[in-house]
Amino acid sequence: MGYAKAVSNEDDYLEDEYNDYSDYEEENRSKPDSNAISTNEAVIDDPPRLRTDSDSITIRAKTGDDVTLPCDVLNVKSSNVILWFNTTQVIAQNRHILTQSRIEAGADNGIKIINVSPYDNNEYKCRVLPNEIEYRVTLIVEKKNSVVISVNDREASKKQFTYRQGDNVTLECKYNGDETGVKIKWSLNGGNIHQHGARVEHNRIGINHVDARHAGTYQCLGDIPGKNSDLPVTFVDINVLYKPKTSTHRHHVNTKLGYHADLYCDFHANPIASIEWKQNSNVIPIVSDKYKIKNSVHNHRNRSVLHIRNINEKTDLGAYYCETKNSLGSDYAKVYVILEPETPIYEKHEIQGRLVNLYWLARSTTPLMEAILDYKLNKTTDWMTEAALSTRKHEDGQSNWKIHHKLEVPIGEWEARVRVKNQYGWSEFSKPFNFIITEDAPVEIEITTELPAPLDIVKPTDNEDEVLKAGFGIESPSSQPEGDAASRVTLSSTFMPLVILVSSILSIYHLVPSSLSNL
Known part of the structure; x- marks a missing residue:
């Protein structure tokens, strides 16, 4: 006989059971039995019956206990079908468990529930077919000071669940106990859960389109x-x-002809991804006379480093692609090998009253020749451009530089950015850095409707504390500086009505190579 058909409720299940049992009886009647005995010699077995006069029992347990629910019926034959129900849902047939992983087959046709929780509070029924003997077990899990988690309405405490990127996930935490005023508090990987883009409402967390940041x-x-x-x-x-x-x-990645270049690519994926380096559409071999690829783990991420030897101007400059792929998709990062300086990186700042010291770091294997500063008040559209200043020549072969700008400005919220130049050209502008001047101090203000004439530029001396006076105008971020340093303090055809004179100095230092080794 077979009982593999899926059913949706108790009545459908019983109807299928009766049909299958009738087929079984008819099949047996049609087969001759060589061991059959006469009616006078037949032994009449006792039919299944309840062990006691009571057809029900109540079992009390505590959260976390393992509980066996008995089927207290005598004279059960191998031909009988024993069904267990959780209310109307079939959860077991004979010793085959059909639902939750926490339920096991128990002794004497019973079932065992592992690590019970208040979610298991219910009436369970053991039914013996075809005799229609039924035994009811009410399970009550006593409340205590505990919390339980469910994920998408499934009991989940101290378990692991796996989802695919884009799935929707709901977590719920319930308190069990007699205390009042209990507040549910969530954390993710020991930190603030709000930083990971989850929606928290009281004791529930809603995650739409789950992603890597939600794992943990x-x-x-x-x-x-x-x-x-x-x-x-x-x-x-x-x-x-x-x-x-x-x-x-x-x-x-800045380099110079005949030198080498190291290109970095960081990635993470689940399941783990494969990686390839390409120049244009050509896959770069892992090891060759020209290239070497090293893969490792860095700061909990996978890192791949492409080492290029003996840089050639015609074949090695330009874009390289780091491509990653797993069974769920692919991604890539683009890295350029250049002779111009790398984009400066903000390092730190110091504010004293209206005086702010700004520091950037930059890489260039050839000496830096000039630097230019843009700055503006927040929520304004046009940048004010400081004169580009020349600097001392530095020895070749040293690549790490510090750009220091000392600026005295009025109260307000400001943005500043820099770029630098070597013999091959200008770098990109650094990412704008925001700073706030809050301390009130007198400022020089000139109200004018005419274009002010630019002030003379004095190039910096060896005294870093010397403050130079400069006038400045407004220049588009896309404008390219040309000509010598002194001529770069120019005024465009459009100016702010309020012209503010500030004191400033822009200077460049050489750093020891280790200063940027970890950037």
Whole structure:
């Protein structure tokens, strides 16, 4: 006989059971039995019956206990079918468990529930067919100071669940106990859960389109007023399968002809991704006379480094692609090998009253010749451009530089950015840095409706503390500086009505090579 057909409710299941049992009886009647005995010699077995006069029992348990629910019926034959129901849902047939992983077959046709929780509170029924003997078991899990987590309405405390990128996930935490005023507090990987883009509403977390940032250990704590220790806590691990995420911390790699270049690519993926380096559409071999690729783990990410030997101007400059791929998708990062300086990186700033010292770091294997500063008040559209200043020549073969700008400005919120130049050309502008001047101090203000004449530029001396006076106008970010340093303090055809005179000095230092080794 077979009982493999899926059913949706108790009545459908019983109808199929009766049909199958009738077929079984008819099949047996049609077969001759050589061992049959006469009616006078037949032994009449006792039919299944309840062990006691009661057809039900109540079992009490505590959260976390393992509980066996008995089927207290005698004279059960191998030909009988034993069904277990959770209300109307069939959860077991004979010793075959049909639903939850926490349920096992128990002794004497019973079932065993592992690690019970209040979610298991219910009436369970054991039914013996075809005799229609039924035994009911009411399970009551006593409340205590505990919390339990469910994920998408499935009991989840101290378990792991896996989802694919883009799935929707709902976590819920419930407190069990007699305390009042208990607040549910969530954390993810020990930190603030709001930083990961999850929507938290009281005891529930809603995640639309789950991604790599949502993976980790979710902890639920029941914060009981006036109690600082032994607070109820539990957790669930959420594993997310996602396509690769690929990046690089150096989009431009400066070098010079005949030297080498190291290109960096960082990525993470689940499942793990494969990686290839390409120049144009050509795959670069892992090891050759020209190239070497080294893969490692860096700061919890996979890192691949492409080492290019003996840079050639005609064949080696330009764009390189780091391509990653797994079963869910692919991604890439682009890195340029250049002779111009790399984009400066903001390092730090110091503010004293209206005086601000700004520092950037830059890489160039050939000496830096000039630097230019743009700055403006926040929420304005046009940049004010400081004169580009020449600097001392430095020895070849040293690549790390520090750009220092000392600026005295009025109160307000400001943005500043720089770029630098070597013999091959200008770098890209650095990412704008924002700073705020809050301390009130007198400023020189000139109200004019005419274009002010530019002031003379004095090039910096060896005294870094010397403050130089400069006038400045407004220049588009896309404008390219040309000519010598002194001529670059120019005024465009459009100016702010309020012209502010400030004191400033822009200077460039050489750094020891180790200063940028970790950037």
